[in-house]
Amino acid sequence: MxxxxxxxxxxxxxxxxxxxxxxxxxxxxxxxxxxxxxxxxxxRPIMRLFEDRLAPVEVASAAAALETGGLPALQRMVAAWPADERAGLMVRPADAGAVPDPAVLRRDDVLIRHALAPDGTVWQLSRDLSDLRIPxxxxxxxxxxxxxxxxxxxxxxxxxxxxxxxxxxxxxxxxxxxxxMAGGDLGVRLGPAMGRRRDELADLARDFDVMAARLEQTVAARDRLLHDVSHELRSPLARLHMAVGLVRQSPDRVAVTLDRLELETARLDTLVGELLTLSRVENDAPRREDYFDLHGLVASVVADARFEAGPAGVTVESHVTPAASLAAGAMLIKGSAELMRRAVENIIRNALKFSPAGGVVSVSVDVDERAHRHVLRVRDRGPGVPAEMLGSIFEPFVRGPDGSRGQGYGLGLAIARRTVEAHGGRIAAANRRSGGLEMTVTLPWTMTA
Incomplete structure (x- = not known):
């Protein structure tokens, strides 16, 4: 077993x-x-049928043989019967005064018939039925x-x-x-073990597999994030250690070393801040009860982006319609306005970072009334992204092939994706035919006033 x-x-x-x-x-x-x-x-048992019908016929046929051929004829006929039937039939001379009677009489469990032989002798034929009874x-x-x-x-x-x-x-x-799974094996799957079952238990096993797969992905993403964070922290910490060593070796270079310490500390502060923002997106955004105007928020971010893009010679074009002037009314989004503003800033700043001098960044917000959603598009004329990296640029600490341009830790687009998904939307990237990259964000309507 x-x-x-x-x-x-x-x-x-x-x-x-x-x-x-x-x-x-x-x-x-x-x-x-x-x-x-x-x-x-x-x-009705078969033996009862034999008693009522077959046994009387058997006695009558024996009497007929005796009446026509005498005792020898009866003996010849009975010799052909089965042994148990021969044993049940008894033939003896009738009592004095008995007369032949063609009727078969029954006394208890015995059938009786009186027959007249050719020699004038009256014989009594009896058939015992008790042997036919089944206890x-x-x-x-x-x-x-x-x-x-x-x-x-x-x-x-x-x-x-x-x-x-x-x-x-x-x-x-x-x-x-x-x-x-409790022992740490997140790769366990139950679906194949269920075979061809198509019941609620098989559905439960499939739900278990989905849960296990998501948990495995979450743990893998956590481990990968911890690895990336430790890698990103190692470089500024190493430079801080080197700066402290230089101060000890050359006390006259204290001012330069302090500037380096301040720079590396600021970088660490930026990295920690972005990590905290990423954590907030995953934990706080879905529980926020604020309502904000996406169109007005994007217009405000575009105004700030134009100020930042001026020294680099990049133009920021805006095609944002205020929500108040829309025919459908004021369509709001439920969630965190602060986190959504940070997400939009990261998307636009990413476009500015990779735009050449004299380039143009286009920002538009449209309304898809049939699908009940807002559509934000940010287009630039930079180098674009290799096709094989379009799906991974939204992962933490992933930089483009020209990641050395500008400063950053590859967390901006990861924050943007987590924020958009926490608000029930989607974000995607695609290379433009004319050159550059296009970011598309779709967010569902929360309410219509």
Missing amino acids: SMPVLAAVRGRLFWKILFGFGVTFFLMVQTLWVAIQLFDDPP PRPGGPFKMPPEIILLGVVGGLVFSAALARYLIRPILRLRRGFDD
């Missing part, structure tokens, strides 16, 4: 199903028998045969055991899956 079956036998649920369905099956069999006994016509078998209530009781007991146990095993096996697999 396999281990799952042994575990099932020891389980309390197995015994509940076994005895519950076993008793039910037994009661069904017994109830069916009682119903048959109460409402159906009683069967009644002992039975339970309502004359229930022991076979029926045994069928109910054995059938109920077999049926309920098979049903209990069928139901318990997937539950045991689920339990082992949870145990494996």
